[in-house]
Amino acid sequence: MRLTTLLDCMKGCTDYNLMHNPEIQGIKMDSRKITDGDLFVAISGFESDGHHFIQEAIDNGAAAVIGEQQLQLSVPYVQVKDSRFALGKIASAFYGYPSRNHIVVGVTGTNGKTTVSYILKHILETAGRTCSLLGTVSYIINKEQYLPTNTTPDALQLQELVARSNDEFVVLEVSSHALKQSRVVGLELDFGLFTNLSHDHLDYHDNMDDYFHVKCEMFSYLKKGGKGIVSLVNPWGEKLAAKLNEQSITHLTMGYGDECDLQIENIRLDGVTEFTLKSKEVEYGITFPCPGLHNVYNAGLAFLAALELGIEPEFIVKGLETFPGVPGRFEMVAHPSGATFIVDYAHTQDAIEYCLQAAKEHNARRITHIYGFRGARDESKREHMVKVSASMSDDFVLTFDDLNGVPEEEMLSELHELNRLFGGEKGFVIPDRTLAIQNAWENAREGDWVLITGKGPEKYNEKFHLPVSTDMEALLYLKKMIAKEQVI
Known part of the structure; x- marks a missing residue:
C-alpha cells in the first residue's frame, strides 16, 4: 500500500x-x-x-x-x-478496516469484563456461531489461543488480530488504559457493554469522574446504528445511560426496575444460583453454575447482548446453564475436609466484596481471605480493600502480590501497618504467598471457605517457597501432597 x-x-x-x-x-x-x-x-x-x-x-x-x-x-x-x-x-x-468484516462487541467496566466476555462467547458457540475473544485471560482467534500482552492489545496488534479472525463475532474487553492510550482508535463496534464502575486505577486517572469519562469514550467507537447495553445495578450505569440519552446514542438497559429492557427477578443464591430474566413480558428461568450476585449481573448483561445479536432465547438459556466458568474467576477447589477454596482475580473493593458475599450466600461456616497489593500501583484503594475484608471475613491474611520493583521490606512494612490500622484481631501477615495458602490449607475445616484473590490465573513474578507459579497450582500441589500422604 x-x-x-x-x-x-x-x-x-x-x-x-x-x-x-x-x-x-x-x-x-x-x-x-x-x-x-x-x-x-x-x-x-x-x-x-x-x-x-x-x-x-x-x-x-x-x-x-x-x-x-x-x-x-x-x-x-x-x-x-x-x-x-x-x-x-x-x-x-x-489491515483493511477489519472490524467492518465482523460483528464486534466491546465490554468495559471495572469488574466483570472477562466473565461477561466469556459468557457471551459461550452463548454464541452454543448457538453454533463462531466467536473470537480478546481479553485479560487470553486471545482466542479461530479457536487458537494466545497469551495476552494486555487486557486490550495495542492498536497495531488489535487490528492485526481482528484481521486474522475468520470468526463471525469478535468480543473484546476494553480497558480504561486502552481508551486513554488510543489503542481502540480505528476499531468500529456494533455493541458496547458497560458492567459497572468502582474505585480502581486512580494511580492512572485523576479521580473517579475522570475514570468514568474515559470509560464513556468507548461508546464513541460505535458504528452507525450501533447500540450500548448498560447495567443499571451500579449508580455509574445510571449516569452512563443519561449521558447516552444526551448524545442520542441508542442503548438498552439491564437491572431491577420496570424501565429496564431486561429485568432481574426472583434471585436465589443459597446453593445453586437461580434467577429469572424478564424481557418484553417473556420470562426465562435460569439455573446458573457460577455463584454470587455479581455473576447474576454478568449473566443478565450477556443475556441481553445475545438477544440483541439475534440469538434465539433457548440457546441463550442453554449457554448460561452450561457455562464452564473462566480461568481464575471464582475457580473452586474442594478440600478433603469439605472446605471450599476459591481463586479469583478480584483486586478492587467491590470485586472483593462480591467474592466474600458469595461465600456468605453459600452459608460458609468460616471465611478466610488471602490477598495482597501490587507494588507501584494505586495505593489509594488499599485501605478500602482491607476494611471490606476485615468487615466481611472471619480472618484474613495479607501477603505479597507482584512487587514491581518495590523493596520487600517496604511492602512488608505497609502490610503490617495496614493490618495494625484496620485489621483488628482478624488480620495477620504472611509475606510468602504460597506459605499463606499452605497455612490456610492445613487449617481448613468442613464448611470453611478460603478466598485467594488478586492474581487469578496470572503467574507469580516473585519467588515463593512452594514449587508453583500460580495460586491454582499451589492448591493443586497441596491437594496432591495430601493424597500422597494418605496413600503412604
Missing part, C-alpha cells in the same frame, strides 16, 4: 508534503523490528520515547516515519499531533 493511500485515513487530522510516495510493507513501533519498507511510528511512551530511535529505524530500512516532533529526515516524514491516535487510524486502514 502506498504511503499516501495509507494517509488518506488521516485527512483532516494532519497535513503532509512528501518527497516521494514509498510502498509500505508493514507498520512497526519498535525500531529494532523494522525491516525494509516498513513505516515507523514514533510513540512517546512511559519508559522511553520512540523519537529517540528514529535514526535506528531508518538505518534498519524504514521507508517512512510518523512522529509528533518537527523534524527533517532522509525519508518521508509525517508530523502528527498524537502518534498513538495516528497509529490506530493507520493500522485500521493498513
Whole structure:
C-alpha cells in the first residue's frame, strides 16, 4: 500500500508534503523490528520515547516515519499531533478496516469484563456461531489461543488480530488504559457493554469522574446504528445511560426496575444460583453454575447482548446453564475436609466484596481471605480493600502480590501497618504467598471457605517457597501432597 493511500485515513487530522510516495510493507513501533519498507511510528511512551530511535529505524530500512516532533529526515516524514491516535487510524486502514468484516462487541467496566466476555462467547458457540475473544485471560482467534500482552492489545496488534479472525463475532474487553492510550482508535463496534464502575486505577486517572469519562469514550467507537447495553445495578450505569440519552446514542438497559429492557427477578443464591430474566413480558428461568450476585449481573448483561445479536432465547438459556466458568474467576477447589477454596482475580473493593458475599450466600461456616497489593500501583484503594475484608471475613491474611520493583521490606512494612490500622484481631501477615495458602490449607475445616484473590490465573513474578507459579497450582500441589500422604 502506498504511503499516501495509507494517509488518506488521516485527512483532516494532519497535513503532509512528501518527497516521494514509498510502498509500505508493514507498520512497526519498535525500531529494532523494522525491516525494509516498513513505516515507523514514533510513540512517546512511559519508559522511553520512540523519537529517540528514529535514526535506528531508518538505518534498519524504514521507508517512512510518523512522529509528533518537527523534524527533517532522509525519508518521508509525517508530523502528527498524537502518534498513538495516528497509529490506530493507520493500522485500521493498513489491515483493511477489519472490524467492518465482523460483528464486534466491546465490554468495559471495572469488574466483570472477562466473565461477561466469556459468557457471551459461550452463548454464541452454543448457538453454533463462531466467536473470537480478546481479553485479560487470553486471545482466542479461530479457536487458537494466545497469551495476552494486555487486557486490550495495542492498536497495531488489535487490528492485526481482528484481521486474522475468520470468526463471525469478535468480543473484546476494553480497558480504561486502552481508551486513554488510543489503542481502540480505528476499531468500529456494533455493541458496547458497560458492567459497572468502582474505585480502581486512580494511580492512572485523576479521580473517579475522570475514570468514568474515559470509560464513556468507548461508546464513541460505535458504528452507525450501533447500540450500548448498560447495567443499571451500579449508580455509574445510571449516569452512563443519561449521558447516552444526551448524545442520542441508542442503548438498552439491564437491572431491577420496570424501565429496564431486561429485568432481574426472583434471585436465589443459597446453593445453586437461580434467577429469572424478564424481557418484553417473556420470562426465562435460569439455573446458573457460577455463584454470587455479581455473576447474576454478568449473566443478565450477556443475556441481553445475545438477544440483541439475534440469538434465539433457548440457546441463550442453554449457554448460561452450561457455562464452564473462566480461568481464575471464582475457580473452586474442594478440600478433603469439605472446605471450599476459591481463586479469583478480584483486586478492587467491590470485586472483593462480591467474592466474600458469595461465600456468605453459600452459608460458609468460616471465611478466610488471602490477598495482597501490587507494588507501584494505586495505593489509594488499599485501605478500602482491607476494611471490606476485615468487615466481611472471619480472618484474613495479607501477603505479597507482584512487587514491581518495590523493596520487600517496604511492602512488608505497609502490610503490617495496614493490618495494625484496620485489621483488628482478624488480620495477620504472611509475606510468602504460597506459605499463606499452605497455612490456610492445613487449617481448613468442613464448611470453611478460603478466598485467594488478586492474581487469578496470572503467574507469580516473585519467588515463593512452594514449587508453583500460580495460586491454582499451589492448591493443586497441596491437594496432591495430601493424597500422597494418605496413600503412604
